[in-house]
Amino acid sequence: MADILSKLSEQLKSQKPFAVYAKPGSTTLIGVFQDDDSENTVKDFSEAGFVFAPFQNGKIVHIPYKNSQVHVNDLEVKTVGISHLGLPPVNENAKADFEALVIKSVAEIKKDNFQKLVTSRTEFVEARKSITEIFSTLLQLYPNAFRYCFYSPSTGLWMGATPEQLLQTEGDTLKTVALAGTQVYDAEKEAVWGEKEKQEQQFVTDYIVSILKNVTRNSNISAPYTFRAGNIVHLKTDISASFGNTTLQNIIMALHPTPAVCGLPKYEARDFIVHNEGYNREYYSGFLGELNHDFKTGHPTTDLFVNLRSMKLWEGRAQLFIGCGITKDSDPEKEFFETVNKSMTMRRVL
């Protein structure tokens, strides 16, 4: 593990693209270090390597496996409990701005322009620890998430611990999930879900199933269940299907951005977000991961995740990105505090 982390620092200094990551539940740390500082982009998703894609416009950066060194190490597992860091003081301006955005979103939904919208905000916080220290803590704290650190000259340095799979393929089978609905994790009580969360998550499931029906065969859908992601829990449904006569590109483009991070109807929701959020999401709520190449086994599989619970880092500073699903029943203040709770995933490691 130490050699991957020192290679990460070296690579960052020489400004060459890299991805270091651990899959959910895995104790294997994979480092993909590009040999030079060129920047490659995805053209049609037939490429093999590690991809990093934005929410909407922008480069889909790609580290080709043929042009990189791969290091695979065991993750040294230390038991680190989730520290009980208190919530940060409320920034009244940020709260008022976000609540105004939620109020506007709810009004649009009530006018029947949307079924659901996912609104987000960004926050800059101090990051005093070194990059490798921050990343080591993230790796230890969220064993069930896809944990990553990615750098390329145009995207900058990103890190995250995302609970959400976008797409996994193996042979003729593909898997995805519908993830939505949020509450704070309580070790003492089983989560009980209200109608608002159930409906919000059902929108996501229905949409994913309906679009997959057009491009795949034989879909299987689980019942929704509670899924823990650090200090919070979500409602999750597992969905699988067989590839029909379609390409990986068609499936990825049909899924992304899902209503879990964008809204319904999809393209109108995306335009609403771009025009109303007041900042650029960049790579937050985009997707990332292995494209047509498993870096551990060498198999030609795809394993992509939605870029949530993520942040962009500079020397001494981090930009956090946090959002939540809005439906007609959303309460603006509650939604704001949901973003604060989600921001704790990143704050705890800084």
Ligand SMILES: C=C(O[C@@H]1C=C(C(=O)O)C=C[C@H]1O)C(=O)O
């Ligand atoms: C948008 C985010 O998370 C998404 C929104 C959720 C919700 O609204 O309940 C839950 C999980 C994610 O699909 C985020 O973490 O920034």
